[in-house]
Amino acid sequence: MDVQHYKDALLRKRGEILGSGGIKLQASMENNTRQGDMADQASGNNEVHIQLKLKQTDAKILQAIEEALWRIEKGTYGACRDCAEPIAEARLNAIPWTRVCIACKEKQNS
Ligand SMILES: [Zn+2]
Numbered sequence: 001m002d003v004q005h006y007k008d009a010l011l012r013k014r015g016e017i018l019g020s021g022g023i024k025l026q027a028s029m030e031n032n033t034r035q036g037d038m039a040d041q042a043s044g045n046n047e048v049h050i051q052l053k054l055k056q057t058d059a060k061i062l063q064a065i066e067e068a069l070w071r072i073e074k075g076t077y078g079a080c081r082d083c084a085e086p087i088a089e090a091r092l093n094a095i096p097w098t099r100v101c102i103a104c105k106e107k108q109n110s
Contacts, residue, residue, distance in 0.1 A: 001089070003072050009096040010072075014065045017058045064097035080104055 071077040080087055080101040087101045100108070 001078050003077050006077065006092055006096045007069065007072050009093075010065050010068050013096070014062065014069075017062050017065075020058075061097060064099065067099065068097040082107075 068077060071079075078087055078089075078092060079085070081099040082104040083101065085101055085103075087098060091098060091102055098105075
C-alpha cells in the first residue's frame with residue numbers, strides 16, 4: 001500500500017482544518033494564557049478552550065487524523081481497528097482518517 005499517498009492526504013486535510021481557524025486559535029491561546037494568569041485559573045483550560053473554538057466535527061476529524069498519522073508511523077495504517085481486516089482503498093481514498101472498515105462501520109451504526 002502506498003501510505004505516503006494517504007499521509008499526504010491526511011496532512012493536507014489537517015492543514016485545511018488548522019488553516020481555517022489557525023490564526024484565531026493562536027490568538028485565543030494567548031488571550032487565555034493571560035486571562036489564566038490574572039484569574040489564577042487551573043491549568044488545562046487552554047485545551048478545553050481550543051476544542052470549543054474548533055467546530056466539533058473538525059476537532060473529531062483532527063483527532064482521527066492524528067491517530068491515522070500515528071498508525072502510519074507504526075506501520076498499522078489501513079487495518080480495521082475492530083476486525084483487523086484491511087480497509088478498502090476506495091474507502092481510505094474517500095476518508096483517509098477512517099479507523100474501521102465499511103462492515104464494522106455499518107455494525108456501529110446499526
Ligand atoms: Zn472491520
